[in-house]
Amino acid sequence: MNTYRSLRESDKEAFDALKGEMKREENGLELIASENTVSPAVLDALGSVFTNKYSEGYPGHRYYGGQEFTDIIETLAINRAKVLFGAEHANVQPLSGASANLAAYAALLAPGDTVLGMDLSHGGHLTHGHPVTLPAKVFRFVRYKTEPDGTIDYDKLEALAMTEKPKLMLAGFSSYTRQLDYERFTSIAKRVGAISMMDMAHIAGMIAGQALPSPVPHFDIVTATTHKTLRGPRGGLILCKEPFAKAVDKAVFPGVQGGPHMHMVLAKAVAFGEALRPEFREYARQVLVNAKAMEAEFTALGYEIVFGTTENHMLLIDTVKSRGVTGKDAQAWLDLAGISLNKNVLPDDPRGPMDPSGIRIGVPAVTTRGMKEPEMTRIARWIDRALLSGGKKRILSVIRKEVKALCKSFPIYR
Numbered sequence: 023m024n025t026y027r028s029l030r031e032s033d034k035e036a037f038d039a040l041k042g043e044m045k046r047e048e049n050g051l052e053l054i055a056s057e058n059t060v061s062p063a064v065l066d067a068l069g070s071v072f073t074n075k076y077s078e079g080y081p082g083h084r085y086y087g088g089q090e091f092t093d094i095i096e097t098l099a100i101n102r103a104k105v106l107f108g109a110e111h112a113n114v115q116p117l118s119g120a121s122a123n124l125a126a127y128a129a130l131l132a133p134g135d136t137v138l139g140m141d142l143s144h145g146g147h148l149t150h151g152h153p154v155t156l157p158a159k160v161f162r163f164v165r166y167k168t169e170p171d172g173t174i175d176y177d178k179l180e181a182l183a184m185t186e187k188p189k190l191m192l193a194g195f196s197s198y199t200r201q202l203d204y205e206r207f208t209s210i211a212k213r214v215g216a217i218s219m220m221d222m223a224h225i226a227g228m229i230a231g232q233a234l235p236s237p238v239p240h241f242d243i244v245t246a247t248t249h250k251t252l253r254g255p256r257g258g259l260i261l262c263k264e265p266f267a268k269a270v271d272k273a274v275f276p277g278v279q280g281g282p283h284m285h286m287v288l289a290k291a292v293a294f295g296e297a298l299r300p301e302f303r304e305y306a307r308q309v310l311v312n313a314k315a316m317e318a319e320f321t322a323l324g325y326e327i328v329f330g331t332t333e334n335h336m337l338l339i340d341t342v343k344s345r346g347v348t349g350k351d352a353q354a355w356l357d358l359a360g361i362s363l364n365k366n367v368l369p370d371d372p373r374g375p376m377d378p379s380g381i382r383i384g385v386p387a388v389t390t391r392g393m394k395e396p397e398m399t400r401i402a403r404w405i406d407r408a409l410l411s412g413g414k415k416r417i418l419s420v421i422r423k424e425v426k427a428l429c430k431s432f433p434i435y436r
Contacts, residue, residue: 024065048434049426051401053363055224055336055384056196058253059391059434060289061296067289068255078281080271095288102294106230107238109261114290115274115282116258119223119247123149124157126245126260127190129273130217133160135189138182138216141165143367145198145329145338147221164188168369172200172329180210187214193237194221194245197366197382199332204240219243225334226259227251227386230297231306234334242266251309251335251386253302254293257286305389309335312385315395319402328368328380335386340368342379345409350377352409358418359408360425361401391432400428 030037047059072095078085081093081100096114103112116122131137137157140146144167148155151163164186169175183191191211193202204220211218220237226246228234238244243262248254262270275282296302313332320339321327328338341347347355349365356363366382373379383405385398404421411417 024062024069049429050360050362051425051429052387053361053383053385053401055364055382055386056247056250057362057384058227058249058251058386060249060253060255060293062435063292063296064253064255064289067292068285070285070288072288073283073285075284076281077284078275080275092284092287095284095291096282099287099291099294102291102298103259103261106294106297107236107244107261109238109244110264111262111267111270113260113262113270113274114257114287115279116245116260117279117283117286118256119221119245119258120149121278122245122247122258122260123147123221125270125273125278126219126243127157127161128277129266129269130190130219130243131161132189134162136162136164136186137190137192138164138166138179138186138188139192140195140198141167141369142196143371144168144369145195147194147196147223150192150194150221168198168329172331174200174202176203176206176210179207180213183210183214183216188216190219191216192219192221193241194219194223196224197336197338199329199334199336199338201234201333202237204235204237208240217242219245221245223247224250224336227253227297227302228306228309228335231303233303233306233310243270248290248293251306252293252297253305253386253390254297255286255289257283257290259290308394309386309389312389312394312398313337315398316383316385316402319399320406323402323406325406336382336384338366338368338380338382340380341409342373345406347409348373348377349379349381351413352381355408355411355413355418356405358415359404359421360429361405361408361421388432391429391434393432397428397432 077092081097099114100112139150142152151158193207208218218241220241223246229236246259248257317332325344326340341352353365363383366380367375367378368380371379
């Protein structure tokens with residue numbers, strides 16, 4: 023593991039913060055559904071000399087000179103992404119999932135066009151049309167919701183699409199825990215003459231690992247992040263059918279971005295290569311097994327599982343109904359216990375987003391560490407003890423020591 027000697031010698035303040043974060047990650051449980059732990063090889067790529075290079079444009083068509091090796095790594099990342107997801111075209115330059123979505127909108131839409139996307143409180147994402155975001159100021163977003171049993175009523179969705187006649191129908195989520203019906207969704211889009219788009223940011227790793235069905239054959243355009251379950255660097259990815267390729271590339275550069283971050287592109291190529299290996303499939307499968315094991319324990323403890331169940335890597339739990347604890351308090355108490363997760367709004371939550379009624383739990387990072395079903399049961403019980411503690415620091419401190427002991431048996435970087 024890198025000792026960061028140069029940083030330690032040149033900037034003690036920065037090094038101390040880095041050392042603190044390394045210790046926090048090593049001694050705690052990361053249950054934020056959008057976070058994971060990358061390999062040493064990905065870390066090497068992110069700290070490489072490619073961070074020095076400006077590479078506006080695309081392989082073979084750059085603005086600056088000296089692009090021999092940038093073209094090699096970007097082509098490598100593109101080809102690996104296409105193989106990994108069975109895509110006709112891939113753009114690996116987006117700096118994040120949000121910028122990937124923004125570029126997709128820019129490629130497909132004109133100002134004022136209508137987009138049908140999932141409501142944030144029902145599992146959607148900020149970039150799917152929340153009023154505070156830039157896309158919502160440019161395009162007209164209409165939001166659909168889930169049913170009380172946690173499913174999507176596709177007949178109701180079709181009726182809404184027939185009424186609104188969207189230019190773009192957007193699937194995907196940030197806290198929804200059920201599997202989508204890709205064929206039904208895209209058939210509705212075709213019926214109303216809409217372009218179909220899927221944001222698979224949260225489940226890209228399970229799709230790459232063939233643990234979940236792929237939306238790529240069904241949708242015109244698919245966006246993703248390259249971190250989260252895909253276990254790569256923080257960044258974005260756009261996959262699309264060939265007819266949309268030129269518009270997508272032009273929308274990314276020069277549309278919404280300047281030069282790509284080539285150290286990130288290199289790290290994406292490395293992560294895609296890792297995801298093509300058989301052991302990644304085992305990891306993806308175990309993520310789903312671990313999520314179900316944790317769900318089973320929370321159910322046995324009497325918790326209300328929002329959307330009824332999980333069919334992916336995360337759980338959404340109503341802590342107010344289950345234990346009389348707000349999501350804000352739950353997050354704060356669990357931080358003191360060495361367990362990181364996030365407060366989360368629930369469908370039509372009467373509470374505000376900064377102090378909502380629930381929490382979101384994800385298992386990708388602990389699965390990467392090698393933890394399996396027995397550990398998921400222990401973690402669920404620790405969370406329950408913390409929520410029943412009333413925030414008492416003595417109890418949370420005891421849990422923290424137990425968490426640390428478990429983490430020593432599952433080191434992040436051996």
